Amino acid sequence: MLTLLNLFGAVALLIWGTHMVQTGILRAWGVPLRRWLGHSVNHKGTAFLSGLTMTALIQSGTATTLMMSAFVAQGLIQTHAAMAVVLGADVGSSLIAQAFSLRITWISPLLIFIGVALFRADRTTTSRNAGRAAIGLGLMMLALQLIGHTMLPISHSPIIQQIFKTLTGDLLLDMALAALLTLLAHSSLAIVLLIVSLVGSESISPGLGFALVLGANLGSAMTPMLSSSGTGNAARRVPLANLIFKLSACVLVMPFLRYLPEWLALLDDDPARQMLHFHTLFNLATAVLFIGLTGPVAKLTERILPNSASSDDPAQPRYLDPNVINTPEVAVSCAAREALRIGDLIDQMLRHSQQVLCQNEEKLVRPVEQMESGVDSLYKAIKFYLMQVNREELSTVENQRWADIISLTINLEHIGDIIDKNLMDLARRKIRGQLSFSESGNEEIRELHDRLINNLRLGLNLFMHPDVKNAQRLLEEKSRFNELERLYAENHLQRLTNNMLPSVETSALHLDVIRDLRRINSHVCALAYPILDAAGMLTKNRLRQQNLEPEVAGPAKSRRRSLKGST
Known part of the structure; x- marks a missing residue:
């Protein structure tokens, strides 16, 4: 019982080490890695190499696949280009398995020591996350050693041997078992390394090992496919294509499994190393076979998963993919794109409110109210989505991005409320009273x-x-807008003194409208403050002294003149 507990603990340590490497790398260098990945898909060769490199760094082909799915769903890259990246990711995962199989026992404690030193010595985020990744690599190697030591006594147990014998001979059952284990572990790398350890300790035969490796590869394609269920069809095409590639390759290889021990013995006599060679050759052959077919397969996936008809409901989120929550950097990008939809709704609301106020277009009042409901719904959806993102896995830059999205959506939601509850209320009063602004007042609004x-x-x-x-320019526009608001208020009062009937009838309405427009503009210009603050260009109270000096100097000068005259 204790031996089995040690085995389960070692496997869990292997999976956790993989997670630490992935999160550490993405937190430290996620932004430049994603930017580089997005720019390297113009050619199949560079896309393949970028997928290989990305997976080698983050230790997870599933994470790379889901990342590419999100890019395709957002329209950032084409489906066929993402397929080439995923083929490279599978090869990268197999090469990492080769690297971990090297029995260099002193690397594990060295990596853990370096990782702890980086984590404790430097408080910068990048250093701590690099230390986290190093600790994860060390834990993975330590876990493999523990699995090997634990399996030695287990391999000689009659009960365990009988269990493994029941698996041998049924190829589909063996593959299904490995695929299921891969789905549960969410890591084909961990399962392949476990299979290598079992074969190396003679707990299972090489023939069974080949079948399990084949199943692990199939499971690695099924994991992102299941993870993307419930998302849009565009996001599911890349996992579907990867599943088609892996399933086709498995069907082609299955008839030759019995010959593999003899063939691979020409490369290496060690059965454990043969598992790794088979894993690498399988993924490499799959890439060579299908990289030229990414275009036709992309068209096939588009037929199987056609573009969903875009919803006319503005309250329905389009880019908040729940399946990339475990990849926080991608989730933040999805939230940013959804936030821009709120901006588009606010743009339409402002254009409609102009027509309602200036031309008494009553038929546009209801659409503005509906759009405001959409703004509220999207704001709540984005806020709930971002609250699910693990901010500890974000870099400093992405954490700031997270905060900027929250700030933007809050300001836009406030703008929507002002338009709906204030401007539209004023418009209804104006229309019901059959009132009209003066020609000059209309032009000013x-x-x-x-x-x-x-x-x-x-x-x-x-x-x-x-x-x-541009941030400085936006704040300058705020100052101009405030000056215009004061000027137009004075112009309106001047029209009142001239007893212009339209101005008299709409006096309160006119002043309330320009006041609310100024409030909306203040929320818009708030987007400039974080950028200028980061650049160190804001004073503590955000007031520029030169703007106050004329107002202060003027009264002081008048007082000096009055004192001089009295003397």
């Missing part, structure tokens, strides 16, 4: 709307592409 829409678009562009100059 129209100009403020136009400026506001331009500022919103600048702010959303700033959200996607942070830039200090």
Whole structure:
């Protein structure tokens, strides 16, 4: 019983070490790695190599596949290019298994020591995450050693030998078992290394080992397929293509399994090493066979999984993929794209509110209310989605991005409330009273709307592409907008003194409208503050002294003149 407990603990340590390496690498260098991956898919060869390298770094072909699925769903890359990346990812996973099989016992404690030293010596996020990855590598090697030592007494147990004998001979059952174990462990690398340890300790025969390795490869393709269930069809095409590749390759290899021990003995006499060679050759042959067919297979997956009809309901999220929550960097990107949809809704609401206020277009009031409901729903969906993201696995940059998305959605939700509850209420009162703004007042409100829409678009562009100059420009637009609001309020009061009837009838409405537009503009311009704050360009109270000096100097100068006159 104690021996089995030690075995289960060693396997769990192997899986946990794989997780630590993956999260450590992604936290430390996830942003540049994803950017590099996105830029390297223009050619099948570079896409294949990028997938190989990415998986070699993060120790998870499943994570790479889900990442590419999210990119395809967001329209960032084509399906056939993502397939080439996934084929490279499978080869990369097999090469990592080869590297872990090297019996260099002193590497494990050295990596753990280096990892702890990096984690404790330097408090920077990158150093701590690099230390986490090093500790994970050391734990994986230590777990493999523990599995090997634990399996020695187990391999001679009559009961265990009888259990393994019942598996031998039924190829489909053997493959199904390995595929199931891969699904449960969520890591084909861990299962393949476990199979290698079992064969090396003579707990199972090489023939059974080959069947289990084949099943582990099939399970590695089934894992992202199941993980992507419930998402859009575009996101499921890459896992489906990978499953087609693996299933086809398994069917082609199955008739030759009996000959593998003899053939692979030409490469290596060690049965454990033969498992690794078979794993590598299987994935390499699959890549060579299918990399030229990524185009036709992509078209096949598009027929099997056609594009879903886009929902006309603005309240329905489109990019919040729940299956990439375990890949926080991708999840943050999905949330950012969904946040831009709220910005698009706000843009439409502002354009409609301009027509309602200036032209008494009552038929547009209801659509504005519906869009505001969509803004509220998307805001809640994005907030709930981001709360599920493990921020500890995010880099400093991505953590800031997470906070920026929350800030953007909060400001946009406030803008939606102002348009719906304030501007539309004022518009209803104006329409019910059959009132009209003066020609000059209408033109002023129209100009403020136009400026506001331009500022919103600048702010959303700033959200996607942070830039200090554009952030300064947005704050300058805020100052101009505030000056215009004061000027137009004075113009309105001047029209009142001239007893212009439209201005008299709509006085309160007019002033409330321009006040609410200024409030909306303040929420839009708030997008500039984090960028300028990070650049060290904001004072503590965010007030520029030069803007206050004329207002302070003016009264002081007047007082000096009055004192001089009194003397």
